[in-house]
Amino acid sequence: xxxxxxxxxxxxxxxxxxxERTRFLERECAEDPMLRAEVESLLGALSAAGEFLASxxxxxxxxxxxxxxxxxxxxxxxxxxxxxxxxxxxxQVIGEGGFGTVWMAEQxxxxxxxxxxxxxxxxxxxxxxxxxxxxERQALALMDHPSIARVFDAGATETGRPYFVMELVRGEPxxxxxxxxxxxxxxxxxxxxxxCRAVQHAHQKGIIHRDVKPxxxxxxxxxGRPLPKVIDFGIAKATSARLTERTLFTEHRQLVGTxxxxxxxxxxxxxxxxxxxxxxxxxxxLLYELLTGATPFDGKRLxxxxxxxxxxxxxxxDPPTPSxxxxxxxERLGAIASRRGTTPDRLGRLVRGELDWIVMRALEKDRTRRxxxxxxxxADVERFLRDEPVEAGPPGSLYRLVKxxxxxxxxxMAGVAIAVLLLGGVIASTAFALRAERQRAVAVYHSxxxxxxxxxxxxxxxxxxxxxxxxxxxxxxxxxxQLMRLVLDGAAAKVDDxxxxxxEVEASIRLAIGQAYTAIGEYALAExxxxxxxxxxxxxxxxxxxxxxxxxxxxxxxxxxxxxYDESESLARGVYEVRRRRLGEDHPxxxxxxxxxxxxxxxxxxxxxxLATETRVLEARRRVLGPRHKDTLQTMGNVGTCLxxxxxxxxxxxxxxxxxxxxxxxxxxxHPDTLSSLNNVGVAMVQLEKYGEAERHLRESLAAHRRVMxxxxxxxxxxxxxxxALLAGQDKLTEAEEFYRLAVETRERKLGRxHPDTLLSKxxxxxxxxxxxxxDEAVEMKREILEARRRVLGDEHPDTAFSMSNLAVDLSRxxxxxEAEALHSSALDIRRGALGPEHPDTIQSLNNLGRTLERASxxxxxxxxxxEAAETARRVFGPDHRLTxxxxxxxxxxxxxxxxxxxxxxxxxESNRILEALLQPSDSNLRxxxxxxxxxYDALEAAEPGQGYGEQAAHWRSRLGE
Numbered sequence: 001x002x003x004x005x006x007x008x009x010x011x012x013x014x015x016x017x018x019x020e021r022t023r024f025l026e027r028e029c030a031e032d033p034m035l036r037a038e039v040e041s042l043l044g045a046l047s048a049a050g051e052f053l054a055s056x057x058x059x060x061x062x063x064x065x066x067x068x069x070x071x072x073x074x075x076x077x078x079x080x081x082x083x084x085x086x087x088x089x090x091x092q093v094i095g096e097g098g099f100g101t102v103w104m105a106e107q108x109x110x111x112x113x114x115x116x117x118x119x120x121x122x123x124x125x126x127x128x129x130x131x132x133x134x135x136e137r138q139a140l141a142l143m144d145h146p147s148i149a150r151v152f153d154a155g156a157t158e159t160g161r162p163y164f165v166m167e168l169v170r171g172e173p174x175x176x177x178x179x180x181x182x183x184x185x186x187x188x189x190x191x192x193x194x195x196c197r198a199v200q201h202a203h204q205k206g207i208i209h210r211d212v213k214p215x216x217x218x219x220x221x222x223x224g225r226p227l228p229k230v231i232d233f234g235i236a237k238a239t240s241a242r243l244t245e246r247t248l249f250t251e252h253r254q255l256v257g258t259x260x261x262x263x264x265x266x267x268x269x270x271x272x273x274x275x276x277x278x279x280x281x282x283x284x285x286l287l288y289e290l291l292t293g294a295t296p297f298d299g300k301r302l303x304x305x306x307x308x309x310x311x312x313x314x315x316x317x318d319p320p321t322p323s324x325x326x327x328x329x330x331e332r333l334g335a336i337a338s339r340r341g342t343t344p345d346r347l348g349r350l351v352r353g354e355l356d357w358i359v360m361r362a363l364e365k366d367r368t369r370r371x372x373x374x375x376x377x378x379a380d381v382e383r384f385l386r387d388e389p390v391e392a393g394p395p396g397s398l399y400r401l402v403k404x405x406x407x408x409x410x411x412x413m414a415g416v417a418i419a420v421l422l423l424g425g426v427i428a429s430t431a432f433a434l435r436a437e438r439q440r441a442v443a444v445y446h447s448x449x450x451x452x453x454x455x456x457x458x459x460x461x462x463x464x465x466x467x468x469x470x471x472x473x474x475x476x477x478x479x480x481x482q483l484m485r486l487v488l489d490g491a492a493a494k495v496d497d498x499x500x501x502x503x504e505v506e507a508s509i510r511l512a513i514g515q516a517y518t519a520i521g522e523y524a525l526a527e528x529x530x531x532x533x534x535x536x537x538x539x540x541x542x543x544x545x546x547x548x549x550x551x552x553x554x555x556x557x558x559x560x561x562x563x564x565y566d567e568s569e570s571l572a573r574g575v576y577e578v579r580r581r582r583l584g585e586d587h588p589x590x591x592x593x594x595x596x597x598x599x600x601x602x603x604x605x606x607x608x609x610x611l612a613t614e615t616r617v618l619e620a621r622r623r624v625l626g627p628r629h630k631d632t633l634q635t636m637g638n639v640g641t642c643l644x645x646x647x648x649x650x651x652x653x654x655x656x657x658x659x660x661x662x663x664x665x666x667x668x669x670x671h672p673d674t675l676s677s678l679n680n681v682g683v684a685m686v687q688l689e690k691y692g693e694a695e696r697h698l699r700e701s702l703a704a705h706r707r708v709m710x711x712x713x714x715x716x717x718x719x720x721x722x723x724x725a726l727l728a729g730q731d732k733l734t735e736a737e738e739f740y741r742l743a744v745e746t747r748e749r750k751l752g753r754x755h756p757d758t759l760l761s762k763x764x765x766x767x768x769x770x771x772x773x774x775x776d777e778a779v780e781m782k783r784e785i786l787e788a789r790r791r792v793l794g795d796e797h798p799d800t801a802f803s804m805s806n807l808a809v810d811l812s813r814x815x816x817x818x819e820a821e822a823l824h825s826s827a828l829d830i831r832r833g834a835l836g837p838e839h840p841d842t843i844q845s846l847n848n849l850g851r852t853l854e855r856a857s858x859x860x861x862x863x864x865x866x867x868e869a870a871e872t873a874r875r876v877f878g879p880d881h882r883l884t885x886x887x888x889x890x891x892x893x894x895x896x897x898x899x900x901x902x903x904x905x906x907x908x909x910e911s912n913r914i915l916e917a918l919l920q921p922s923d924s925n926l927r928x929x930x931x932x933x934x935x936x937y938d939a940l941e942a943a944e945p946g947q948g949y950g951e952q953a954a955h956w957r958s959r960l961g962e
Contacts, residue, residue, distance in 0.1 A: 009025075009028050009029070013025060079101070079103070079119070085105075085117065085119070085155075085157055085163060086153075086155050087107055087108055087109050087153075088105040088106065088107055088108070088115065088117050088165060089105060089106045089108060090103045090104075090105050090117065091103065091104045091105055091106055091114075092104050094116070100118050100119060100120055101118070101119055102116055102117070102118045103116070103117045103118075103119070104116065104117075104168065105117040105165070107152075107165070114168050115152060115165050115166065115167070115168050116165070116166050116167065116168045116169075117163055117164075117165050117166075118163060118164055118165075118166065119157065119161060119162070119163035120161045120162055120163070143201060143202055143205050143207065144201075145197075145198050145201040145202075146198075146227065147194055147195065147197065147198035147201075147227065147228050147229055147230055148198050148201065148202065148229065148230050148231075149166055149167045149169050149229050149230070149231045150166060150167045151164055151165070151166050151167075152165045152166060152167065153165040167229075169218050169220060169229045169231055170220055171218030171219050171220035171229060172218060172219060173214040173215050173217065173218060173219075174191060174192075174195070174214050174217040174218070174219050174228055174286070174290070175214040175289055175290060175293075176214070177218075177219035177226065178191070178219075178290060178339075178340075179293075179339040181226075182338070182339055182340065182341045183340070183341065184340055184341040184342060184696055185291060185340055185342070185347070185350055185351075185355075186385055186695065186696060186699060187692070188290045188291070188340070189287075189290075189381050189384065189385055190385065191219065191226060191228050192283075192286065192287055192290055192378075192381060193378040193381045193382050193385075194227075194228050195212075195217050195228045195230060195283065195286070196283055196374040196375065196377050196378035196381070197374070197375065197378055198228070198229075198230045199212065199230060199279050199283060199374040200373060200374040200375040200378070202230070202279075203276040203279070203373065203374060208274065208275070208276055208278060208279055209230065209279050209282075210266070210274065210278060210279065210282075211232065211258055211261070211282070212230070212261060212279055212282035212283055212286060213258050213260070213261040213282065213285075213286065214286065214289065216230065216231050216232045217229070217230055217231075217286065218231060223920055223922075224920065259297075259299070259302045259310060259314065260285065260295045260296075260297060260299050260302060261282045261285045261286070261295070262282070262314055263277070263278040263281035263282065263314075263367070264281070264314055264315045264365050264367075265278055265367060266278055266314075267310075267311045267314040267315050275367070276373065276374070277367040277370050277371075277372070278367075279374060280362055280367075280370050280371050280373070280374055280377055281362060281363060281364075281367070281370065283362060283374060283377060284359055284360075284361075284362025284363040284370075284377070285363070287358070287359050287362065287381075288319075288322055288325075288359050288363070291322050291351055291355060291359070292322050292325045292326050292329070292336065292351070293329070293332070293336040293339070294325055294329065296319030296320075296325075296363060297313055297314070297317070297319055301313075302314075315365070316365075318365070319363065321356040321359070321360055322351045322355060322356055322359050323348055323351045323352040323353075323355075323356050326344075326347065326348055326351060327348065333347075346669075349669075354384050354390050354392070355384065357390060357392035358377070358380050358381060358384065358390060358392045360392075361380075361391075361392040362377055371391075376391070379391075380392055385699065386735070386738075386739075387699060387702045387703045387706055488513060488516055488517060488522075488525075491509075491513060492513055492525075492529065495509055495510060495513070503536040503537075503539065503540040504536070504537075504540050504541070504547070506532075506533075506536055507532070507533040507536035507537045507540070507547065507551065508533075508547070510529040510530075510532050510533040510536070511529065511530060511533035511550065511551050511554050513526075513529045514526040514527070514528075514529030514530035514533060514554055514555075514558070515530075515554055515557075517529065518554070518557055518558055518561065523558050523561050523562050523751070524562075526554075526558050527555070527558050527559075527562075530551060530554040530555040530558055531555060533551040533554065533555075534548065534551035534552055534554075534555055536551075537550075537551050544578050544582075549575050549578060549579070552571050552574065552575050553571075553572075553575055553592075553593070553596065555571060556568050556571035556572050556575070556596055556600075557596075559571065560596075560599055560600055560603060561714065562751075562755065565600045565603035565604045566600075566604070568596075568599075568600040568603070569597055569600030569601065569604065572593055572596035572597040572599075572600055573597055575593040575596070576590065576593035576594055576596070576597055579593050580593075585620075586620050586623070586624050588621075588624060588625060588631070591617050591620050591621055591624070591631075592631070594613060594616070594617050595613075595614070595617045595631075595634070595635060595638065597613060598610045598613035598614045598617065598638065598642075599638070601613060602638075602641065602642060602645065603756070604793075604797070605793070605796075605797045605798040605799060605834055606834070607642055607645040607646045607798075607834075607835065608646065608836070610642050610645075611639065611642035611643065611646060614635055614638045614639045614642055615639060617635050617638075618632070618635040618636060618639055621635055627662075628662060628665075628666050630666065630667065630673070633659055633662055633663050633666065633667075633673065634673060636655060636658070636659040636662075637656070637659045637663075637673065637676060637677055637680060639655055640652045640655040640656040640659060640680050640684070641680060643655065644656075644680070644683065644684055644687070646835070646836075646839065647835070647838075647839040647840040647841065647876075649684050649687040649688050650688065652680070652684040653681065653684035653685060653688060656677060656680040656681045656684055657681055659677045659680070660674065660677035660678060660680075660681055663677050669704070670704055670707075670708050672708065672709065672715065675701050675704050675705055675708065675715070676715070678697050678698070678700055678701035678704070679697070679698065679701045679718065679719055679722060681697045682694045682695075682696075682697035682698035682701060682722065682726070683698075683722050683725075685697065686698075686722075686725060686726050686729055689729075689882070691726065691729060691730050694726055695723075695726055695730075698719060698722055698723050698726055699723065701719055702716070702719040702720065702723060705719050711746075712746055712749075712750055714747075714750065714751065714757065717743050717746055717747050717750070717757070717761075718757070720739050720742055720743045720746075721739070721740065721743040721757075721760065721761045721764060723739050724736045724737075724738075724739030724740040724743060724761075724764060724765075724768075725764060727739060728740075728764070728767075728768050728771075733768065733771055733772055734772075736768055737765070737768055737769075737772060740761060740764050740765035740768060741765060743761040743764075744758065744761045744762050744765055747761055753788070754788050754791070754792050756792065756793065756799065759785055759788055759789055759792070759799070760799070762781060762784075762785050763782075763785050763799075763802065763803060763806065765781070766778050766781040766782045766785060766806065767806055769781070770810060775810065775814075778810060779807070779810050779811070779814075782803065782806050782807040782810065783807060785803050785806075786800070786803040786804060786807055789803050795830075796830055796833070796834065797830075797834075798830065798831065798834050798835060798841070800830065801826070801827040801830035801831050801834070801841070801845075802827075802841070804823040804824070804826055804827040804830075805823070805824065805827040805841075805844070805845055805848055807823060808820040808821075808823035808824045808827065808848065808852070809848060811823070812824075812848075812851060812852040812855060815855075817852055817855055817856045820852045821849070821852050821853065821856070824845060824848050824849040824852055825849060827845050827848075828842065828845040828846060828849055831845050837872065838872055838875070838876050840876070840883075842872075843869050843872050843873055843876070843883075843887070844869075846865045846866075846868050846869040846872070847865070847866065847869045847887060847890060849865050850862045850863075850864075850865030850866045850869065850890065850894070851890070853865065854894065854897070859894065859897050859898050860898070862894055863891070863894040863895065863898060866887070866890045866891040866894045867891055869887045869890070869891070870884075870887040870888050870890070870891040870907070873887040873888075874888075879914075880914055880917070881914070882914070882915070882918050882919070884914055885910075885911045885912075885913075885914030885915040885918070885925070886911075886915070886925055888907050888908075888910050888911040888914070889908065889911040889915070889925055889928065889929050889932075891907050892904050892907035892908035892910075892911055892929070892932065893908075893928070893932055895907060896908075896932055896935070896936055901936065901939075901940065904936060905933075905936060908929055908932055908933050908936070909933070911929045912926070912929045912930060912933065915929060921959075921961070927960060930956045930957075930959050930960050931956075931960060933952075933956045934953045934954075934956035934957045934960070935953075937949045937950070937952040937953035937956065938950075938953045941953060
């Protein structure tokens with residue numbers, strides 16, 4: 001790789017627009033990856049250097065440029081590659097501005113590293129320029145933040161020209177990085193929030209950047225994760241203290257910043273004080289571009305405008321909202337959405353609403369209406385990512401309606417009362433309609449008019465039933481659930497008055513009301529209506545009548561959702577037997593009842609039986625109803641759920657993805673069944689450790705559930721709980737705790753303290769607490785959960801075993817080994833019987849029991865547990881899975897304790913091979929493996945000196961960095 005070729009490719013690439021640069025490098029460096037790496041390194045350093053004091057003297061009679069001094073003059077640097085300044089050897093120029101030159105340099109002591117060295121150009125060392133230069137140096141020196149380029153050193157050349165040395169940032173502008181990696185909006189927003197935090201740090205040190213833009217926000221990769229770096233504080237301004245003794249004042253009518261990212265107050269140029277909110281505005285522009293691929297004002301238009309017109313646009317014109325801009329980018333929208341890992345429709349829906357509000361608040365012309373600080377902007381973005389209400393809000397009709405309701409709550413509630421009265425009239429009409437329908441079945445109509453009246457009555461009856469049963473989130477959309485509750489409460493109060501003397505009519509309406517309550521998650525209110533409907537139909541008609549079976553199914557659904565699985569299965573089996581006998585095995589209604597029974601089996605923890613039953617239903621529904629029928633897709637989703645519960649996560653992900661695709665095509669994005677599939681895909685991905693994809697699916701599903709179902713709906717709370725699990729898996733412990741506590745508190749209020757879903761969320765929270773140092777609270781909570789699960793689910797339920805295992809882990813660590821061993825042994829027995837010997841939970845129980853036996857110094861018994869866990873993991877997960885490596889590590893450590901050196905060595909080397917391919921060097925499991933290997937070879941060296949074991953011990957210690 002010749003130096004001339006590097007310089008040629010670098011020079012050509014540096015002159016290109018960002019969108020052309022990647023294609024050029026792919027073509028020029030197709031067969032030379034080393035060349036591309038070197039060129040990209042230089043380009044990153046060039047971006048890091050930025051433009052020193054760009055456009056320092058723009059005037060009202062000239063368009064601003066970004067090329068340095070207004071007269072276009074250039075001053076050649078005195079230094080040459082190879083020169084040494086202090087401890088730094090100059091390698092090559094990577095950036096030049098009007099007053100300074102930035103070199104890539106090599107530091108020779110006390111550490112060897114490459115740095116960026118910035119030095120004033122020869123001939124530019126006037127007092128004013130030196131003041132500007134020292135301002136930048138001091139601005140950087142004041143700050144200490146991982147997302148701000150650091151200053152290492154400062155000094156002066158032999159000729160007295162100041163220089164300073166800073167971190168060499170090898171990265172690319174944040175917009176280019178996001179586009180090249182096709183980052184979806186949530187990941188872009190997460191990076192953006194980090195940028196806001198960095199800018200806030202500068203503000204807290206008294207520094208305003210005043211030129212926040214993509215080329216001054218570079219993204220590097222640290223520990224496998226993207227890390228933004230804010231660079232180029234060359235036009236920074238002190239907010240509360242003088243940066244140097246020669247404080248720099250902005251020259252009158254000087255344009256400071258880049259037009260596309262410039263705040264209105266910067267464009268005033270009237271000496272108005274520019275405060276930290278100017279950076280908030282520029283951050284808003286950056287966020288706008290990350291979401292839409294465009295800036296609020298078109299750069300070509302700004303740069304072709306006369307200077308006065310340019311300033312007027314920035315000060316006075318209101319840009320379109322981000323979603324409005326997207327809708328106007330018809331020809332480019334497909335490519336823009338693709339670079340964000342989504343489709344045009346989904347991108348538009350995501351941006352429309354809260355993200356529009358956030359961006360436009362940051363871009364307010366009146367800075368008093370912007371976010372007060374960069375951290376406030378970051379906090380609102382993070383609230384959006386957590387699906388919490390954002391501080392920014394729309395001044396539109398919905399916003400005004402909310403204010404109206406708050407001011408006039410009485411009249412609004414009176415309107416609801418009127419709706420309830422009207423509903424009472426509808427119920428009365430329905431009673432008449434149902435009676436007419438029955439009469440028509442037995443009467444002989446001699447006139448055509450009588451037939452017309454009967455048909456009208458039937459339509460009224462059908463309308464009323466459908467009105468109640470359509471109170472479903474899929475139909476209701478974002479209708480306020482409290483309003484729906486009020487209407488249903490009012491209807492329920494009218495039933496006795498209007499139809500209390502007619503059991504068939506009352507049963508029909510009560511069942512409809514009960515199903516409507518169930519749809520909005522009000523199970524306790526649904527139960528008495530379904531019970532009453534069942535009793536009335538059994539008495540007035542027949543226990544096996546279609547009406548009685550429908551009421552029995554309604555009650556079964558309520559019991560299942562309340563966690564009363566034994567009662568639910570009994571009702572489901574009863575309906576199934578009747579329908580199978582009367583309608584046949586493959587009748588859709590018979591299959592419906594068989595699916596109901598499978599749901600109850602799943603709730604009881606009989607996952608293998610539930611999976612077999614659901615698979616049987618799926619085969620029949622595909623044959624009878626077709627592969628795209630709503631009920632067929634429901635069963636596909638249930639099969640995925642059963643596969644997940646059985647520990648077959650890859651299979652669960654596969655069928656859940658296919659179900660999601662079909663449901664989107666058949667039902668639409670916002671149907672509750674589609675949202676359920678989004679959740680199922682997400683939780684499977686969590687178990688497969690695909691955390692980024694999992695988070696996208698779960699957050700999308702949670703946002704939609706909140707919009708469609710409401711904040712307190714049980715399905716929404718399921719998503720809150722699942723997101724907590726995802727965050728815990730990513731070690732985002734504080735955020736995970738917030739989600740878990742929200743799920744626990746709301747589920748206790750809505751479902752009760754002993755509901756299985758409530759206990760699930762409490763269990764998850766209890767497992768998290770020790771990682772937050774809250775061990776005592778965790779142990780107390782785990783005891784309560786275990787007692788509740790034994791009471792509610794029984795001693796043999798897998799969830800009960802889960803609670804036993806969780807409590808035993810804490811007891812074992814605390815030294816209560818006898819109680820811990822008893823609980824671990826019981827959990828293992830339950831899991832072997834209920835889940836099978838190869839279920840991941842069973843393997844985990846083996847490992848946990850082994851750890852407790854090891855703590856009790858019962859090493860032989862512990863090794864048996866560890867061996868079985870490791871062997872089963874190899875068979876179930878495969879030879880290269882992370883868990884296979886972790887269980888092999890535990891077995892290897894156990895063998896070492898027993899002095900079985902040859903077996904230990906082989907097992908630990910296997911563990912190291914697996915773990916180092918998957919984990920960072922700092923991972924505790926990988927470090928324990930290497931530390932154990934070093935100790936093992938130390939012991940061998942002591943026993944057999946001179947056999948080379950000492951060198952092997954030193955090798956493993958070196959891998960530890962010790």
